[in-house]
Amino acid sequence: MPLASPERMWWLWIAIPIIGFYILKTRLRRRSVATLLFWDQLFEEKRQRSLWQNLRHWLSLLLQLVFVALVVLALADPLWRSQDDSGHEWILVVDNSASMQAIDPETGQTRLQLAIQRAIGVARGLRPGEQMALVTAGSSVRVLVGMSDFAPAIEDALASIDSTDGPTRVREAIEAARRLADDEQRRQIVVFSDLGISDRSNIDQTPDVRWEVIGASQSNVAITRFQVRRSTVDPIGYALLVEVQNLSDEPIQTRLTLTLNDDLVDVLPIKLDADGQWRRTIDGASRVGGVLKAVLDVDDGLDVDNMAHAIVPARPLVPVTLVTQADSPSFYLRTVLESIPLIELTVIDAAQGIDSAGGDAGGDLVPDDTSGLVVYSGTVPGQMPPCPALFIATADGPASAWKLGDSIATPLVAKQDKNSPLLRHVQLQNVLLAGGRDIDVDESFGQPTTLLETADGSRVLVSVERPEGRVIVLTANLDDSDLPLRIAFPVMMTNAMNWFFRQSGDMNPALGTGQLTTVPWDRDDESVVLMSPDGTTRKVTVSRQNASISPVDRTGIYGLFVPESIPDPGPGETKSPGVLASPQDLKSSGVVQGDLLAVNVCDAGESDLRVADVAVPQQAMVSHGGAPAWFYLLMLAIGLVIGEWALFNRRTVA
Structure with a gap:
């Protein structure tokens, strides 16, 4: 057994005076007593003897010498085999991912709690001249304690580790640990992890990595996919994709409960074979949207993956005011707007003002209600409305807004902005926009985005961002253009409604x-x-x-x-x-x-609680910690003192 302080073995020389005092001849002194009746026996025991006679109680001397040897050996601080190398730089990597929340059936503790206990044992074995750091490998790699020779700081940091719901980052944590200690000869990385089946590729068997496998295999059922999006056909509809996996070696039956804003949507029975998978696409409808939640009715090893959420955005009713000319009722535009669900359409004549929209008859075509959208077809107000607006423009806009160029001889669309949400699922190249004219937006009005261009570079469709509300300007005569006859027109108008009010046609993925x-x-x-x-x-x-x-x-x-x-x-x-x-x-x-x-969570690898049967090299294992060797030596020395005392009293009584 190696020693951390071998120079302290010089204390063994203290055995020489102990032996000397033991065999020392003590000269008896004369004293006058009243009677020898009680002193004869004592005199017989204490009278001077030869050297061999003084060693007749050799067992007591041997116990005293062994006691001295144990105390000196404890002072020399012997090391366990796993502590043989001195001057190490230890980095403890604790996996606090979602799977470490699984409760061990034998101990009733989570895998993370077991890992922390083992790590604390290793931290208590920190030797003089060594340093230790602490890294967690949960949702993200975090260095809780840098290189330190103060073991209590490591223990306090270990006690503060909390579990996460994310996947393990063991591989990244090992790389971070190597950056903390770049000396390969002194570096020792100790990883405390449950080594899920999906982590086989993460098992680093290099000499500087030692593994502590935590926990035993358990069965688990998990929601591994839960995504929802709005229907491309029904504006208030949605489609849900849900996937459930049985991550065990036995078949199982369970139920999946779906709720929307805590209102029951459906209860689905599920039967899964061993390592089976269940996947469904579920259609629903909701205008108000909300939080869609799925819960598995199952008692398994991990709870966090038995629940999943998704967000269904609300689809509020949109008030739309269509302002037209008496001689141009905009039949196609009105028909398309009426066909879009969730739109409350009000159609008025520009000559009569906005009376039906809440303003004064004969006004300036600007509504008082700024919560909706105003569509101007063939007419332009004297000032910009303080709300989102769509212009089918045939003339210049209000002051400091835009100006139109000359008519384009062949207004065929040659280029479109494919990245714009306004033109999603729309293909307008080679579409004839009769009456198209170039749109020149004033800089003070806002920064324009060109959506459609003709071959000569004329901008026939632009969008403008402004604080009062977004604006779209389209120069086309819809009665003579090809655009209203194409399926792309209602799709583009639907995209425009979503864009005006910042509503995404697709769902934000979970x-x-x-x-x-x-x-x-x-x-x-x-x-x-x-x-x-x-x-x-x-x-x-x-x-x-x-x-x-x-x-x-x-x-x-x-x-x-x-x-x-x-x-x-x-x-x-x-x-x-x-x-x-x-x-x-x-x-x-x-x-x-x-x-x-x-x-x-939705991570099948993290939800699989079966511990991988991977052969980790024996030399790569680390001691479970416990008390240092000197502590056990002192306990043994105390036992010998008690034994020697018992022998002395027995000899005295006898």
């Missing part, structure tokens, strides 16, 4: 824990916060109308909100700074600007 992702942010606000289910917030970076979201640790409903729209806690509330109501509550109250996001 996100996975531990993933770096971007979410469309179709607003002018560049200051955005992500609110977690518990109400805590953090800033999010926005670039090119996309919000970049760093990996999240927990499943649930999140909110991507404009921070200025989030209400401050009331004077009677005692919430700490940064902690507010849940995102779902704020969104349902209608006071915040932003969207809800659903985050699920």
Whole structure:
């Protein structure tokens, strides 16, 4: 057994005076006593003897020498075999992913708790001259403690580790550990993980990595896919894709309960074979939308993957006012608008003003209600309305808005913006736009986006962003153009309705824990916060109308909100700074600007609780820690002291 401080073995020389004192001849002193009746026996025991006679109680001397040897050996600090090499730089990697939440049936503790206990045992074995660091490998790799020789700091950090709902990042954590300690000769990485079946490729068997396999195999059933999107046919319809997997070696029967805003949608019985998979596409309809939730009725090894969420955006009714000329009723445009569900259409004559739309007859064609959309066909108001507007323009716009060029001889569409949501699922190349003219937007009006161009570079369809509301300008005579006769026209108008009111035709996909992702942010606000289910917030970076979201640790409903729209806690509330109501509550109250996001596990590899049967080299295993060797030596020395005392008393009594 190697010693951490072999120089302390010099203390063994203390055995020489102990032996000397043991055999030392003690000279008896004369004293006068009243009687020898009681002293004869004592004199017989204490009278001077030869050297051999003094060693007749050799067992007592041997015990004392063994006691000295044990104490000196404890001072020399012997090391276990796993602690043979001194000066190591230890990096503990603790897997705190979702699968580590599984409860061990034998101990009643989670795998993470067992891993922390073993890691604490290793931390307590930190030797002088060694250093240790702590890294977690959950949803994201985090260095909790850098290289330190203070073991209590490592133990405190281990006790503070919490589980996450994300996939394991063991491979990335090992790479991070190697960057913490670049000396290959001294570096030792100890990984505490359950080594799920999907992690076989993550098992690093290099000499600097030691493994501690946590937990035993368990059966589990999980929701591995849960995505929803709006129907491309029915504006209020949606389609749900759900997948359930049986990650065990036995068949199972269960039920899947679907709810929308806590209202029951359906209950589906599921029968799965061993390692079986169940997948369905479920159609539904809802105008108000909300939170769609799925729950598996099953008692298995892991709970976090038995529930999943998705967001169904609301489809509110849109008030649309169509302003036309008496001699040009815009039959095609009106028919298309009437065919789009969720539109409350009001048609008025420009000569009569906006009386039916809530304004004064004979007014300036500008409605008082700014919550809807105004469509101007063949007419232009004297001033821009303070709301979204669509212009089928045949003349120049209001002051400082736009001007039209000369008529185009052959207004065939030669180029379109394929990335614009306004032209999604639309192909307008080679379409004749009779009456098309070039649109020149004034810089003070806003930054235009060209959607359709002719061969000569004339812009015949543009969109403009402005604070009062978005604007689309189309130069075409719909009565003579090919556009109204094509299926692309109603599709384009539907896209326009969604674009005006910032409604996506597709669903925002449910996100996975531990993933770096971007979410469309179709607003002018560049200051955005992500609110977690518990109400805590953090800033999010926005670039090119996309919000970049760093990996999240927990499943649930999140909110991507404009921070200025989030209400401050009331004077009677005692919430700490940064902690507010849940995102779902704020969104349902209608006071915040932003969207809800659903985050699920949906990772079959993480939900598989069967521990991989992988041969980990024996030399790569690490001691479970426990007390150091010197502690056991001291306990043995104390036992010898008690034994020697018993022998002395027995000799004295005898």
